[in-house]
Amino acid sequence: MRERREDKINVAVLDFGSSAIKLAVAEKMATGEEPFRTIYLDSEPAEGAVQRGVVFNLSETSEKVRKLLQRAEAELGVEVAHLYASISGQGLHSLLIRQVEEYDAPHEITQGDIERLWSKIEEPDGKFFLNADFARFSVNGSSVLRPVGVKAMKLQVSIQTVVTDSMVTDNVEEVLLHKLDLELEPYLVGVVELSKRVLTTEQKRIGSALVDFGAETTTVAYFNHGVLESLRVIPMGGSQITYDLTDLDISPEEAERVKIAHGSLSLDTSDKEELIVKAPDMRTDKRVSRYNVNQYIEARTHEIVDNIKAVIARAKGGNGDDKLPGGMVITGGASKLSGLPEYLKEKWGGELSVKQVSPAFFSDGGNQELTANSEFHTLYAMLFVANVDVAKRHEVEEPIVAQESTVSEEPTIHIVEEEGDLMNQPGVLPFDEEDLKPQVEPVTKEKPRREKPAKPKKEKSKGGSLLGRLIGLKDLFVMADDDSNFSDDEE
Template sequence: MAEFIVAIELGSSKITGIAGRKNLDGTMTVLALVVEDASQCIRKGVVNNIDKTAQSLTTIVGKLKKQLKHEIAHVYVGVGGQSIRSVKNVIVKNLPAETIITSDMINELMDANRNMTYPEQEILDAAMQEYKVDKQLTLDPVGMKGCHIEGNFLNILGRKSFYDNLNNCFEKAGIAIAEMYLSPLALADSVLTEAEKRGGCALIDLGADTTTVAVYHKNVLRHLAVIPLGGNNITKDIASLQMEEADAEKMKLKYASAFTDGSDVDIRINYSIDSERSVESLKFAEVVEARVQEIVENALHQIPSEYVSKLLGGLIITGGGANLKNIEQAFRSRTRIEKIRNAKFVIQTVTSTNPEINAKDGTMNTLLGLMAKGDINCAGNEVVLSPNLFDENSSTPSNPSTLHQNTRKSNEIEPGVVQTAAEKEVERRRREEERKREDEEAGQLQHEEAEKRKNSFWGKLSRKIKDFSGSMLEPED
């Protein structure tokens, strides 16, 4: 039987599907890669048009099936884009003196945090920071004694409408979701080293329409934010020099520099737009650097002040925007952080014959990170040849998955995992059944207590007194 993992990333400029095999030695082999333009259906990393996105997803799965010659039972999906942000939350529980902390108590804290509500926001994930037992901070409080425990959480939120739209797209396309992961965290696990996470670092993913900042310290995610600025903003600024965006993009790739020493600019040089027009190199550099400076400063502003001096691992930049010439110098010139690494590829060993993968330019890092997260075989039955096999829009939608019939407890959810709509619905029903059962048990207990009181000595005596009092007050004939 065939075995492969399929992952799909919905980016601002493209929707990408990948299929690969995870080998026993820990390496990965890419078997297929499909890219579809997303400019008409995705904006700033979130679904803008459900129908067009569903159509693109159907096309991607259909093309992957043709290359793999197998049905695709389900896929792994990355969740990212605009509106994702992190907020801190503290759950407190007071206990009797000298209480030994148990795993059930920790689960109660986690559940209480998961049940928090935010206006128009969905909790996508909850990153544990640390626990505080009385006055002592710890990552594992089970077995400790105390009378007061606090759970410090970092809740990662996303706009509920964006979350619903994403789920609706896959449902409309008939594609079952094996697991949803937060793209920034899947990326972090594939480009950051353990030393960088432990010592403290800031991962900055420079995308087309957004820039994502994730801050780690002592192996714990401390902050996550998405800035609505990216490489496309630079392109649009260049286009303001009286040219089409397509020409501006070409000029950005050919001439743009994130940082230029004023003495290095030759004002006599003009950059050619086409056969008839050109733009002054100095003006071009000023436009590019002004926007780059804005992106860099906004990204650096997202690093919490209490961690700025603790980033022993430095800054790690990645994504398509990290290919801009002198991008490291642009960050270095606006911060005191000297340690800056450009992560052009994932830390896993990946083999592929695809030139887009082998380019190792940072554009496929998130997608490879999502594939690395997969641990459930996505291969279905072998594709049976039919007259319409090579019609890219004729693929039969996958049957609804039964992977999420049994929901997981809060402590069983892997960091970075986002519950699907199907999982949330199963969990909602489970909670309703639990509440109904608890109400029935409480009602039964009240009934038993009433019967017990009724049949007790004092209950019988009370009834006799009432009966006697009633008979004394009855009028005589």
């Protein structure tokens, strides 16, 4: 067992992916500005425990998470102190919330008015608030930067939030809080946190998108006027391409290998190359046309891209405008498909700037084991914010007393290799709203908190006020300085 220095803190993030459940543990000094350092990375195949990014089989998921944590703690010699979980996949979307206060006579707005207005906002039935991008205030119908001190007859706050279906968080809580008896930190949304690391202020101002190409889902985050304006999850990804290739009479495993090793979005009719592949019995060789393989890949990718374009067009007002002046940034395991950046550019008429996330996007220059692999980019972004969060609380709640200690050799990272209502645009989206409902087992538990829940289990708490849950009062006035309209769902 390794000796660990007492002036260090560790943070762990769980990512419930459709292909694998990933665990990353990072370490940093409890005091000082030094960046965090990834010291452990491991994964367990999802194998049906997680479907479309949502915890589906509670027992299987809890057993896989238990194995991940046991291996991590045995290898590192310490108990994981702070555990964060990602919420992604099906059910995740943006939602515009508005709250209005009207007065009988001209009234000078006070901070108390702001807090009272904020406190009236409650979670819609069946939804769980995860993130608030910004708050925008208007007085008597006109946008204002700082409403306190302004006389008004009507005060309104508009908040662009990210929510998920309550069943999604209920299942995560059932696994981590109740089955595994773990303490759980606030949820993180990987694509939102990653956008803060890889999109520039200018890109967000003029219109850009971050697209995460996953195994069973493709997540589109559209930014304009400096803020998140739409987040949608398309229930298709790289696994659908693999499944399509099985029509060539090859096994799913062989289809995945062929896709990675030989697949491309560059369709060349003169390509007569034949590939030697294994038949479903995995013993007999057979030949398939490389051009035929790429036809399957292009057909499904075309469908996914059409959905991405529709998401962006809807966010911009539904008039068919899907232009992205700020370009598109892509990530995710399925983004490694050969020719994807060029294909995306072509589908936007050759005018789109497409960049693939790489280590150059991250300023700290470290954690190459995460930043160099597109499958781990959201994991890195979540570790980043989790470390900032824990370090701040550690300084306030648990001040470090300097102690003499013997500095042991720094551990190297241990990486375990793995074996083995969306839109109304007919003719574009290949799925209906029924497909978007999470296939999860309903439970009614408490919302996550920093302490373990008391048993017997209490009734599920209501959403209540957003005040202090999503953004602090000091951040209430972080908003766009334009009068543009929101273009996403309203409540």
